[in-house]
Structure formats: structure tokens, C-alpha cells
Amino acid sequence: MNELALTYRDFISREATSLESICRALVMHNRDKIQIKKEDRAIQNMLRIVRAVISLSQKKGFQGMSLRDLSQETDLSMGALYNYFNSKEELFEMIYNEGKTMILQILEAHATASDPRIRLQQAICAHLYLSESLPRIFSFFFMEAKNLSPKNQKNVITMEQSSERYFEQILLDGIKQQSFYIEDHTLMAGALKALLQDWYLKRYKFSSRKVSVEQYAKFVIGFVEANLYSSQSDSQPG
Amino acid sequence: MNELALTYRDFISREATSLESICRALVMHNRDKIQIKKEDRAIQNMLRIVRAVISLSQKKGFQGMSLRDLSQETDLSMGALYNYFNSKEELFEMIYNEGKTMILQILEAHATASDPRIRLQQAICAHLYLSESLPRIFSFFFMEAKNLSPKNQKNVITMEQSSERYFEQILLDGIKQQSFYIEDHTLMAGALKALLQDWYLKRYKFSSRKVSVEQYAKFVIGFVEANLYSSQSDSQPG
DNA sequence: GTCTATATAACGATAGAC
């Protein structure tokens, strides 16, 4: 089988995609809302809070999670919790906005090859590896997006669609360069997005079948590429 | 473009997949739990309840929906509601189990052709058309499956995977008959399921782009079939 | 900076009038 345009090892060594780095950025960006002065303490406790929110939300949904649940899971009292946010809703938006920023940044940082065939492979790998290294935060975003205030609801669609548009743009470049032959590039980009989302929405399935993220990356690339090259054309890679 | 193995019109005329028919079955199956004697009244009010549950759950999740919300949305008082179920949890399980039964029944009733190539197309169409005719109940099941009691959690996986296994079986039949040439039929069935789920999970996207369910069915069939036939083989349909 | 204790509102669920 062909080599991947980007390996998981390479991706991880280049990106510090830990939840801790997200929480560090979260604390920095919300200094006005967080009443804890010592930065290290704020980051460490925020990490416990975010971990607990994601875990509890997976079980009963963000709305179903009470702050008593959160207090118990983090070993922080109710009073202590309110030094890290002013309301349950604010906590959600802090996490959501920080994750959104991080995801879009990293997706844009990869997929830099000039050849659209390679760039498509890089983008597929980057998306899969990112969701692999932050397994639960991706499905948290997908499942809980409905909890956003109406003002922020528009941003969800933007976030959902922005990565899809990114893939669409690569496909368009490939068509322009006559590397790809695609009937409907919009439907194609949507289908690709659906395959990438499946990786984090059905995590239990893949892990129980012992499918690695690189195996799945190869599968998705092959599955999509079978639709990119006309059989009459000579640009199908050998 | 090729004709579809099953049109939406044919599917609709053969199946009474309305929410009302689900509620009728729901009332019949839960006669012991529902204290309303007149069947017609029970069905009509249960329909209002189920509609409201799906709608409110979409906005704030089932756990986030209060029975006061439900009371307001249905124009039934709190006391009246409790004549249709004994607890919020029981209400959820009644809806979930009834929907599950109906979905599996209909999926099994279609896709009857002996040629696996045709049967695959029929199954894809049936799944898409069913989720098209009951748009919100499918995403309700997907998003709220986590609310099931641990005892019923196992059934979710069964339901999720049973349709996937159904597609996998069709692929296996095709391989056995040397109609299909597939490297990993399990991954392939999972990918197909992901494409079908996208139809009801991203409904707003398709409707704003004015993509019809038959257009999408053709796209999915083409997308998958590009991966089923080896280019060396002579069994690729003309 | 974290705790306990508590205010206030909303929750699921029930009883009894009509």
C-alpha cells in the first residue's frame, strides 16, 4: 500500500494538541472572567474542569450535567467552581470558542503541498490525526453545538462548514489543474467530511475492531480517490 | 444518469412511515402504561407529545427539556401528561423502542432483489427515503441514544450496527458471487453508513443547497460503486 | 483560594377538585 503524505508520529511531534495547551490558551483568553490569580493553578484546575465537562456531557449531555456533578468529578466545591466561570452557560462558551479557534488554526497549518493530490491527502490526515489526539472534544462539539446561544449558533455552521469548504477548495484546485475529474465537488467534499467525522463519532467501533488512525486514513484516501480520476484519463496515479 | 432501483414515490406509496402510525403502534404496545381509555384520543395526544419531545430535544437535548416545557408545547397540563407515561425516562424509552422496531422492520422489508448490485441500491434508497420521510426522529435517536438506561445501552449498539451489518452482508454476497471486489468490506459498510447518516444529521445543509433525496441517493450509489469493481474485471456495469 | 451554608428558582411527580 502507498505511503501516507503525513504520518501520525510526524503530526504529533509538530503539534502540541493536548487538552492542557487548550486550557492554557483558554485561561489566557479569559483572564477577566477567571478570578484565580496564579496562572499555573488556574490552568491546572481548568484542565480538571474541562475534562470533567467533556466526560459528563458524553454521559448525559451538557444540560443534563449539574454543577454538583461537576463539583464531585473535579473535587472542587461549588463555591470554588464559580471562581473559574460566572455561569454554566459561560463555561460552555469558553470551552467551545477555545476549541474552535484551535481546530481551525491547526487545519490551516497543514496541507501545504502545491500538488492538489498530495494536499488532499495531507488535509485528510491532519483532520483525522487531530480528532484522534483529542478524541472526546470533537464529539463534544458535534453533540453539544445546540447548546450555544442563538448569537453563536451561526458560528457553529461556519465552523462545521469551514473545514468542508477547505476540502472543497482543494478539489476545485485539482479540477482547475485537470488532476481531478469530479461531477459534483460540493457533494464530494460533504461526503469526505462525513467519513472524517465518522472517525470520532464512532470511536468505540473502530477501537473495538482495532483499526488504527493511519489504516483509516489510507482507507478514506483510497475511497475518495476512486472517485477523482476518470477512467479515460491518463492522470490516474499508478 | 442511471435510473434508481427504488424511487421515493414508490417507497412512500408502499410504506406508511408517518409519525402518526408510529404513535398508533406505540399506544397499542404500551396499553398498560397509558391510562387513557379512548384509543383515538390517546393516539392523537401521544402524537402531540412525541412531536414536542423531538422538537424540544433538538433545541436543548432530552435531559435539558423540562416537563413544563413539554406541558406548554403540547397544551396539556402537567397532570394530564402523566396519564400518558409514568416518568420522563419511561417516555423516552417508549419512543425509542417504538422507533427502533419500525426502522428495522422497514429496512428488512426492502432490498429484496437477488442480484447484490441491485439489492445494494435498494437498501441505500430505502435507508435514505426512510430518514427523509421521518426527518427528525432519526437524528433524535442518534443524538439522544446516550440517555438510555445501561440495560438498554446494549440495544443501541445493536441498532446502530444492525443496519451496518445488513449492508456488510450485501457486500459479502456480492464478493461471493464475484460481482464485487473489495479490500475491506467492514470498513466499506461503515463508510456507507456514514454517508447515509449524513443525510439526516446535516439536513439543513442539503435543503439549503436544494439537493433532493433522489439526487443524493444517486450520488451515494455512484460514490460507493466506484469502489466495488476492480478495473481489470469485466463485471463493471456499463 | 477554597470551603460550608444557604437563598431562590425550577425540577419531576402527585393528590384531589371538577
Add this chain to the structure above:
DNA sequence: GTCTATCGTTATATAGAC
């Protein structure tokens, strides 16, 4: 069969001790 009124519980959020 549906209503109003209300139960006991739990929710979010806050105040003040340490």
C-alpha cells in the same frame, strides 16, 4: 380526562467564614 395546587427534591448561584 384534565385541571390546579402543591409536595419534596434538586438546580444554579451567592455570601461569608477560614
